[in-house]
Amino acid sequence: MTETISETKACTGCGVKLQTEHAEKLGYVPAQALDRSPIICQRCFRMKNYNESSGITLDHNDFIKLLSHIGYTKSLVVNIVDIFDFEGSLISGLPRFVGDNPIVLVVNKIDLLPKVTNYNRIVNWVRKEAKEFGLKVVEVVLCSAKQNMGFDRVLAALDEHRGGRDIYVVGATNVGKSTLINRLIRDYSDIEAELTTSQYPGTTLDLVKIPMDDGTFIIDTPGIVYPHRLTELVSKQDLVTLMPDKGVKPRVFQLNAQQTLFFGSFARFDFIQGERQSFTFYVSNALPAHRTKLENADHLYAEHKGVMLTPPTLEALELMPKLTKYPVRIPKGKMYDVSISGLGWVKVNSDSGADLAIHVPKGVKVAVRESMI
Template identity: 35%
Template sequence: MNKKCNGCGVLLQFEKPEMEGYVETHMYEKSNVCRRCFRLKFYGDYIFINKSNEEYENILNQISKTGDLVIYMVDMFNISDELICVDKLLNNPILLVLTKRDLLPKSVKDAKIINYLKTYNLDVIDIISISSEKNYNLDKLYKMIMKNKRSNNVYIVGNTNAGKSSFINKMLKNYSSNKSFITTSMLPSTTLDVMEIKLNDKITIIDTPGLIEEGNIVNCYDYMTLKRILPKKEIKPRTYQIDPKRCLLIEDLAQINYVEGQRNSFTLYISNELNVKNESLGVVVMVPKAKKYTFNVNPGEDIVISGLGWIKIVDAAVVEIFVNEKVKTFKRKSII
């Protein structure tokens, strides 16, 4: 009898300990979660398993053939041009759901973020922000799902760590008598296979593995570092009034050099647990395997360090960013 893990969706097996879905032989009959999910939930042990983006695209192709409603989830803390192009890959009706609203300052209005995304002319039914942690806007989203679904099947897609599993668990708690819950974690690649979860007689949620975002900092550091990089509470923006020839050091994760411009305001939107130092330019770069990016920043632009956060700069500036060579850094229109 084939059994799937209730936590990550993969088939359970007891023959290959190094492979996904493993449970010890004597536990196979009575276990409903794999060893990886069990240890992640109860001990915080994390084993990264990389699912290829080709597999993800194959899943999207299959979803596209159904015509069913798709909930596309995007982490509000990690918005980039690439993250909001899924409408080009699917023929389905799409609700764009911005997750983790509780991490952004309360002073930031939902309408500002939503209007920012509307400038991309996305082919979506609607855009809504939610917080699974705070139960924010979930009733509103549920009504939107009921109004727009084409059948009982509703697909959930998005990047790793977009908050899909937390959302599904809160939906189960709010709108279902089904007491099964799936594995949640602040870490990427929690869900490993397609999972079908019956919410009630009107909705069956079909969860999918997250797309691995190449260039995201979460792919470059260990568990203990990620616990500090990924915010868990509302972030408190940190603003520095600095002159050229100064730099901001975000521990050994990133170095921001202010090369040219006038006295300027740099506001960092990063985890509250990370330390920042304001130093003279010329300090030794402490970032391991560092790569340098140089940006000519115009007023109204942010610099984004993928997965770490972003820097809002008020006036024109020439800025150098040093990050791990695998981490993507780019400019975008200011989101706040």
């Protein structure tokens, strides 16, 4: 019985093959649930109904094997990235995986940007950054799948560029990929089942083929888990605080050299040397900031991490990599951002240059880029 299930049926939520014997393994479904329609595995059922994380994901090699298949197809590739973690959510090596297939770059979560944002500037900025990354795209589309912003343009771009081909949807975890696909299903397919949408990584575990009305398919691929993103290192309780759920209110701090800002115990920003200047922080509104003198910063962190400097709690902090110092030099002459993958970014508002140090859990990606806003 189990072999027949494994060979012929897959979870309509995550795509993994179903089995009834091993509750601790992927694809488990109780035997009494097999007559349900649609059938979803127990992992997807618990995420969908209770928002629980199972901790079961595919490893990186399995992700790469699935993605490498795309280059042998004739498809339109929709690459979804998170505007709030642009560098961290880009898929390393994607041009190599997709071959000659055209790429539409869908930039999700623009509802998190300040309301006064110039979207034309954002599109130009994304094009420039993508080109530097080696990603050749036929179109950049800004949207918010959650807030239904820009979705008509997403549909128009797909109609314009796919030419009757299948659509492969790729992206890192937590970029809103499943939410966007559920919107595509409503417009392109008459099936009722929706993919499992959760705030936790690893929601989709295999290729999920969704038939469209014209006989082609939308193919959802697993989200790649990148440990260089802070959002992959924190507990599920702290993830709610770290990931914004509404428009971010920029926080501006006028700092002198030798001053430090803590954002909970997640990150520390040192202004080491430079003229007095302002820095704008684009981070979750729920994340508290604490200012101190640089000379006091080490002692303050040692004494108050996980208590006054929270989140995360001391218990959760012990499960994360230790804070590591990354020196950052901001050159003169242009406006720059310092992005911290999974946390947000800091805009340096002066073109006079500055010497900084960013302290984040070891392995989290820190990058300097031309200012987005």
